[in-house]
Amino acid sequence: MPNTAPKTYNIVLLPGDGVGPEVTAAAKAVLGVIADFYGHRFEFSEHLIGGAGIDATGDPLPPETTAACLAADGVLLGAVGGPKWDGQKRRPEEGLLGIRKAMGLFANLRPLQVSPVLAHRSPLKKEIVEGVDLIVFRELTGGVYFGEKTRTDSMASDLCIYSVEEIERVTRAAFKTALQRRGKVTSVDKANVMETSRLWREVVTRIHAEEFPQVQLEHALVDSMAMHLIRKPREYDVILTENMFGDILSDEISVLGGSIGLLPSASLGEAGPGLFEPIHGSAPDIAGQDLANPVGTILSAAMMLRHSLELEDEATSIEAAVAAVLAAGATTADLGGELGTRAAAEAIIDAIKAIHWAATHRVQMHWG
Ligand SMILES: NC(=O)c1ccc[n+]([C@@H]2O[C@H](COP(=O)([O-])OP(=O)(O)OC[C@H]3O[C@@H](n4cnc5c(N)ncnc54)[C@H](O)[C@@H]3O)[C@@H](O)[C@H]2O)c1
Numbered sequence: 001m002p003n004t005a006p007k008t009y010n011i012v013l014l015p016g017d018g019v020g021p022e023v024t025a026a027a028k029a030v031l032g033v034i035a036d037f038y039g040h041r042f043e044f045s046e047h048l049i050g051g052a053g054i055d056a057t058g059d060p061l062p063p064e065t066t067a068a069c070l071a072a073d074g075v076l077l078g079a080v081g082g083p084k085w086d087g088q089k090r091r092p093e094e095g096l097l098g099i100r101k102a103m104g105l106f107a108n109l110r111p112l113q114v115s116p117v118l119a120h121r122s123p124l125k126k127e128i129v130e131g132v133d134l135i136v137f138r139e140l141t142g143g144v145y146f147g148e149k150t151r152t153d154s155m156a157s158d159l160c161i162y163s164v165e166e167i168e169r170v171t172r173a174a175f176k177t178a179l180q181r182r183g184k185v186t187s188v189d190k191a192n193v194m195e196t197s198r199l200w201r202e203v204v205t206r207i208h209a210e211e212f213p214q215v216q217l218e219h220a221l222v223d224s225m226a227m228h229l230i231r232k233p234r235e236y237d238v239i240l241t242e243n244m245f246g247d248i249l250s251d252e253i254s255v256l257g258g259s260i261g262l263l264p265s266a267s268l269g270e271a272g273p274g275l276f277e278p279i280h281g282s283a284p285d286i287a288g289q290d291l292a293n294p295v296g297t298i299l300s301a302a303m304m305l306r307h308s309l310e311l312e313d314e315a316t317s318i319e320a321a322v323a324a325v326l327a328a329g330a331t332t333a334d335l336g337g338e339l340g341t342r343a344a345a346e347a348i349i350d351a352i353k354a355i356h357w358a359a360t361h362r363v364q365m366h367w368g
């Protein structure tokens, strides 16, 4: 039911490359239906990023894209990259790293819930994955991604660098979320080898003791964590880790849910709009064929409604519709179904309509 005064929201779409435009279009269609039902006005504008930016302007992050993102209420991104730009001077991925940095998005949230109806899609045993409910807090604007890079003919280096402040702010965000969940944080590092990880562990331990002693904290080394996530994923609640470990572990856990195409993410800073994107890439092997699973992007749009536009009911109704459609087995090929990208989005739109019809019907009966 509409419960918010009509308002205009400025949403920037960054379709990008490969399957990016397909999954972004699917999410835009879903957002359009939400706007109609709740009486909001979503004003969409599309901007260039990644390979599309290189092709059109020579720049993977044209300045006007950055300006539009900074002025938006929320930003929804598809994906960037692909073999077309291999070996070129500018890389599509520079655009993604650049916009994360420019918007100050230091915390990347990657939630995963494995519903009982999809547990059989995982290559792992149903009893291992059923009921998994975790969220990865990945530090997003530091570490080896952003340290100095050097290159000569015979050598290359990537500096991994973290400041205390960079570790503190993502740590606080993770602990705050743990307080609203099952109250457990697993901090993942490589403190047996890396100095940045020893600093990471010290800072996390101090913030825990000083500010969040009621949360249960454990530390894990990233190599054994990669194993534990496959062996006993239900034990984890909030997983806090640095940039590169978070990138790798989040693709790993997507297998628990049955497909990387399902996982959304929210990238958030201290203030200002967030950037929302599926965790998957541009999937060049299936691009342009109406094969991509749009659910990760549609759930990212729901996260955008919740975190940047503060439209909680609207976010929940998208999530309920996605859950209903997946439960009914209406899926794309990656989950064994027969729907294309567009048909999967249509199924979710139909479910949103059905959920709203039921809600309206109940209210009318109540009034009658
Ligand atoms: N956020 C981003 O923009 C982002 C994220 C990851 C990778 N990338 C880029 O994407 C390009 C391809 O990378 P990759 O192949 O290693 O990873 P990928 O995530 O694009 O694809 C890995 C596998 O998952 C499948 N897959 C991905 N998304 C899917 C979806 N929505 N539905 C069904 N199947 C899906 C692909 O078909 C492929 O088999 C690279 O250039 C990489 O840098 C971009």
Ligand SMILES: CC(C)[C@H](C(=O)O)[C@@H](O)C(=O)O
Residues within 6 Å of the ligand: 081, 093, 096, 097, 247, 279, 281
């Ligand atoms: C494309 C790449 C730069 C990006 C990352 O490593 O952050 C991607 O893998 C992701 O997970 O968002």
Ligand SMILES: [Mg+2]
Residues within 6 Å of the ligand: 247, 248, 251, 279
């Ligand atoms: Mg990744």
